[in-house]
Amino acid sequence: MKIGTLLHLEHKKAGEEVQKFRCKVIEKGDGQLFIDYPVNAATHRTSFFPVGTKFSAAYVGEDQVIYQFQTEITAKVNRTIPALAVTIPDKSRIKRIQRRKYVRVKSSLDLAVHSANGRFSPFTAITSDISGGGLSFLLPDRPGLTEHEPIELCIALQQSLEPPHFIRTSGEIVYIKTEGYSMPVASLKFISIPAYDQQVIIQFCFEKQRQTRKKELL
Numbered sequence: 001m002k003i004g005t006l007l008h009l010e011h012k013k014a015g016e017e018v019q020k021f022r023c024k025v026i027e028k029g030d031g032q033l034f035i036d037y038p039v040n041a042a043t044h045r046t047s048f049f050p051v052g053t054k055f056s057a058a059y060v061g062e063d064q065v066i067y068q069f070q071t072e073i074t075a076k077v078n079r080t081i082p083a084l085a086v087t088i089p090d091k092s093r094i095k096r097i098q099r100r101k102y103v104r105v106k107s108s109l110d111l112a113v114h115s116a117n118g119r120f121s122p123f124t125a126i127t128s129d130i131s132g133g134g135l136s137f138l139l140p141d142r143p144g145l146t147e148h149e150p151i152e153l154c155i156a157l158q159q160s161l162e163p164p165h166f167i168r169t170s171g172e173i174v175y176i177k178t179e180g181y182s183m184p185v186a187s188l189k190f191i192s193i194p195a196y197d198q199q200v201i202i203q204f205c206f207e208k209q210r211q212t213r214k215k216e217l218l
Contacts, residue, residue, distance in 0.1 A: 001025060001033070001059060006199045009038055009055040021047055027079055034083045042162050049073055060199040064102065064132060066206050069094045104131035105208040109156055111137050116150035116170060132202040134171065134189040145186055149173040159204055167201070169193040
């Protein structure tokens, strides 16, 4: 796990729903991770916890799959910023909970599309699916897009009741499908995407997949 890795934390109090938080690894050593203060994923506010608070933590590894482990706050410390020291278990107790590098999930997200070279006017669209490596979106008017077209994107990543997380990235059209669809569908791969935003997308896909599995069990 590298410095700067995004950690997704889950914490549950008795009789309450699971709360989700995000933080970054700012330092590590002596069997501990040092993280900045967690931010509540729903409210975007910094949260404070006493020593001894336990979490389920998940992160995206360098192989772009998700790992999960149990952790606990052991101390409040001062590094370059106020931070928390949390336990990190042996590798044998860190679970790999996603096998594929990029899991693609169906999701309708708002998307703004701009030409990278001014070939067409900006337009909005809706995604049909997304993964850490790219996405597909519906083309109601098909504004002259072609395969291998470079484009700029702004994705409004929305999950449950959380505020949208806006991701700006560049991509390239891989193909455009028309057969068997009510409207053309363009598939693209991300060309340049910030590592943090890619981790957010991968975690978003994992959560979507987990929600789908829960519904199937009902």
